[in-house]
Structure formats: structure tokens, C-alpha cells
Amino acid sequence: MIYLDYQATTPLAPEARDAMLRWLDGPEGTGFGNPHSSHRMGRMAAAAVEAAREKVAALFPPGGKVIFTGGATEALNLAIRGSGTGGSVSVSAIEHSAVGDTAAAAGKRHVLNVSKEGQCNTAQDVPDDVRLIAVMQVNNEIGTIQPTLDWHRKAKENNALFLVDAVQAYGKMEVTGADMIAVSAHKFHGPKGVGALWLRDGVELTEQQTGGGQEHGLRSGTLSPALIAGFGAAAALAKERMEEDAAHVEALWHRARDMFDGWELNGSADARYRGNLNLRKDGLDVARLMSDVRDVMFSAGSACASGSGRPSHVLKAIGLSDHQAKSSIRLGFGRYTSLEELELAAGKLISAAKEQSV
Template sequence: MIYLDYQATTPLAPEAKAAMLPWLDRFANPHSPSRAGREAAAAVEHARGQVAALLPTDGETIFTSGATEALNMVLQGTRGRIITLATEHAAVLDTVEWLRSEGREVEVLAVGADGLIDLDRLRQALQTPTALVAAMLVNNEIGVVQPIAEIADLAHAAGALMLCDAVQGFGRLPLPQGPDFIAVSAHKIHGPKGVGALWLRSGVTLDPLLHGGGQERGLRSGTLSPMLCAGFGAAAALAAERLDRDRAHVERLWQSALQTLGPSWIVNGSTEQRYHGNLNVRRDSLDAARLLADCRQVAFSLGSACASGSGRPSHVLRALGISDREARQSIRLGFGRYTTLDEIVEACTLLRNAAEAQQRFAA
């Protein structure tokens, strides 16, 4: 199988696996004062430093079960009006809709046909007193990169805080300055599932989402897993070391994919302000769901893994003004560090041939 679903999850890095294995047997609680507990705590703090090295220096990093928890911590832990974008991940959109049902004021801003925010529209929305602006760095479905620094500047000028979902950009792109909160996840950078982190700017406070033992600076009670933290830390350290090499490799894969697919495919979203490890494309008359069945030797998706199986057209593509018919003609290819050039050519050749066969039989 050729794996092209990096936005859903990434293959576990051998270095992350190696960092995790010793903690399968070393089972001590990192919050225990025993010697074994202190050793586990030291491993957690070492991992925290590795993750924090990819984040801004003027804040602190707390471990979570993943980015969904981190985002919920901020959205539910701040009080007041929230502004976000129509193309955000369900972890944000579903949470703000629940908050709206609880009486919180929420405004969801439309985006342009390129998937990018209209900063003038945000400026206008911020004329109403606002507590928090939430925006994703790299969109998980179409790869579009939002102008996070500019969004943060506008939020701060209006007296609001800014939350950045950096899951798809962390370890792949340099993080912009400006956000007050940054949510990240291990399994999107070749680390294990079940662990993520929230970065908070120094001096910023939150109401805790989880109460209990007061772990993680009193913001996230619960026993941490040294094994998962160690894997996350190793993956983050490797991402920092390989940042330039990985970006250059992704660029080669992107160019090769476009060339192999050919001119009959249309890229969804901006082609300029975009992370090139995410190729979301559509083709006229394509039945994308059938293409999944026709090309089972290639792992790719029709959109967010979190919404797969719903049968609904992608809310992200619809926010771009793409029709339901065009959305059902769209596929997402995600690739990265462990994808080879031969694999991308073979996979895109299979996809192109299957799409052309669909078109011939439909004629």
C-alpha cells in the first residue's frame, strides 16, 4: 500500500518508537515522589523541552491527550465572545456551536474562494468586544496557510486573545509569532497518538477544563504517560532537525504529483499560500468515492478523517464556494518524510488512470 493520508496521521518515526519502548516496562507514575517516579518525571520534562523547542520562547507548554483537548481547554476556558473561521477543524467548530447553545456569543467568518480570511472582515467583526479569535495555521483539508501573525495583531489591537490550531503546521513550517495559545498534536509529526500539547503565552490564564490532582500547572489534571510524552518529544526533536530537508522533499513530491496527475485536475484553495504536503484536487465528472474503491492500493481520503463516513460534502470545500457536486469530485493526497518519489508517481498514475477510465465508461 502507498500511504498518502498524512493529514489524517503520519507514520511513527523509528526514533520516536525507540524513545517509547523503554517506558513499556518502566511503569512508575511521573507524579510520584519515589525514585522511579522521579525518573519518569525527568523523562516527561525532557520531552516537554523537546516539544517546547519548536514553540515560542515566551510561554509554557503543557501536555494534553491531543489537540482536540488543547483546543477545548482554550475555547471553554476563556470567557466572552469568540470569532473563528468557517474552515476550522470540527474540534473548534463543534465546540463553539455547543458554546453558542450555552449562551456564548460566537461569530463564524466566511473565507474567500482561495480559503483565506478577509482581514478587513475580521477587523469589522472585532468592532464588537471579543475575548478570543481562533484560526488554524494550515488547514487540514486543503492545506491553505492563514496569515496568523496578522490575525493575532488585529485580535490584540481589539483587546482579544488569539488561539492557533497549529496541528498541521507544527514541525513542518516555522510557527508565526503572535498567538496567545497554540495547540499541537504528536501523531501529525510522526509521533504517537494520544498525546498533544497546549502552549500558553506567559501571563495568560485559563479556567481549567479538567479538575483533579492539579497536574500540568493546575490546568490539566490527570496522570501523564511518560511513554507517550517521550515519543512526542523524540518526534519533535527529529522534526526540528529535519525541518529544511523535509520541506525540500515535500516540495519535490508536490511538483511530481502535479506533473503526474496532469492538467485535468484543479487544485482546491490557494496555490500560493499553502503547505505543499497537502494536495486537495478535483476533476470534472470524477466520482471520488468510487475512486477510493478503484484504487485500494493507495491510502488517500476525501477530506477530514474526523468527518469520514458522514456522507456530507466537506464543510471546508463548501466554505470556498465549491458546489456539492464539485466537492464529491475532490480527493486529498497527503505526503511527507517517508513518501518516496517513486511512490508518488505510481500512486498518481493509478489515480489518473482510474479517473480517466471512469470518464470513458461514463461517456
């Protein structure tokens, strides 16, 4: 099988796996301690958590703190629900449902338009009562990079907080310009089940998950040293390899673009993370393509919405018709994708697509 669905999840880095094993069992069975216990095993586990916290924090801007969560969805819920009540929450039209649906549930949601290129620019008004603006850094479906620094400035001008979903950006590029940033470990070769909310110094939230008061009193619950150690190892590796990974992804992008000649690109080709290739071909039956090419793992949209039967809200937001949206595929590749794998997979997909028109 050839895996081309890096936006859904990424392969676990061997370094992250090795870091986790120490805290699943450890030497002589001493690595499983509760990091909130005061005895020696607990202190050892707590030290592992704090060491990983420093590695994760190194990829965030200075002047903030890292709150560990069960994933980015929880982090986004904490940010949106914990930042207050009343007022409006402005979100881009291409936000992940973890932002869009939570904003709607938390109060008055206001939707910001995006261009046909898939960017949400600041040349639009926000409500007078806006309390929070949320614009993701890299879109999960079409890979477009958003002007988050501009939006952070606009949020300050309107006395609002600014939240960034950096799930698809963290570990791949610099993450800047926000009051709160949500990330998930499994999107950059860490384990599933752990994420973080970065909180700028001076920003205060209300606890949404009550209990033991862990994580600065903002996220109760026993932390997993194993998951967090894996998170930290993946972050350290991403920091070390960022330029190398970016160059590899760039080369894969250009080769794939050459091979898919005649297919239309969804979203900007320039303001884009190059590990995301979202394409469409008129008349393409994506369900049939998936059935015909079962040994290539790719997506017809975001994994979170798969099976719904609805056209992608992201593709609709950039002006595509239902027919065009349903004739689109997403290929995601990265660190562990070889050029040979990409070429083989692309050849299979292109051949199968041609067969549909015979």
C-alpha cells in the same frame, strides 16, 4: 499499500518509537513508574516528561509554557472553554470541528469568511464583544496557510485572545503569533493520544478537567511518560530535519502537480503547505475511485468527517458547489513518501479516473 493520507495521521518515526519503549518497560522493568509519584521510579519518569517538554517547547515561540494533553482536540477545548465565558468567539469558516463545534457549544460563535483561495484575511469585522479569535495556521483539508500574525495583531487591537490550531504546521514550519497554540504529536511522526497546548506567559485559563491538579493545575490526570517521550523525540527530529523535509515535500508536490495535469487545485497554490494536494475533477465518483484503487490510502475529505455523507464545509466555504466538493480528493505526503511511491499511486488514480469516463 501506498500511504497518501498524511493530514489524517503520519507514520511513527523510528526515533519516537525507540524513545517510547524505554518508558513502557525499561531496563529491568523500571520504566513504567508514575511521573507524579515521589519515589525513585516516579522521579525518573518525571524527569523524562520534563526532558520531552523542553524538546516540544523548542518548536514554539519563546515566552510560554507547554501543557500536555491527550491530543489537540482536548487542547483546543481547554483553550476555548478555559479562556472565559460571555462574549463572542470568532472562528474562520474553515476551522476544524474541534474549534468550530467547541466555539458554538461554549457561547456565541461568529464565523469569519475565507476567500476562494482558502485564506481568512483581516479585512473583515469582528463583534464588539469578541473575547477570543481562532484561526488555524494550516488548513487540514486544503493545506492553505493563514495570516496568523495579522490575526494576532487584530486580536490585540480588539482586546481579544488569539488561538491557533497549528496541528498541520507544527514540526513543518515556524509557528508564531498567538496567545495559545494547540498541536498533536501524531501529525508529525509522533504517537497518537498525546498533544499540547502552548500558553503564552501571562495568559490565564480555568481548569476544565478537574482532579489531581497536574499540568500547572490546568489538566488533571496521570501523564504517560512513554507517549510524551515519543512526542519529544518526534519534535526534536522535526526541528533537526525541517529544511530537509520541506525540500523533499516540495519535490513531491511538483511531481504530483505535473502528473495530475487537467485536475483543478482546491485552494491557493502559493500560500500552502506543499504536502497537501487537494484536487477535483468534474464528474469524478470518489467513492468508486476509492473502491477501484484500494491499495492507495487517500482521503475524500478530512478523516474526522469521513462517512458523514456531507460535502466538506471547507470546500463549501471557498465557494465550491456540492457536486464539486464531492468530486474532490486529498493526497497527503511527507518525510517517508518516496518519489517512486507517489508516481505509482498517482498513475493508478489517474488511470482509474479515466476509466470512469469511458
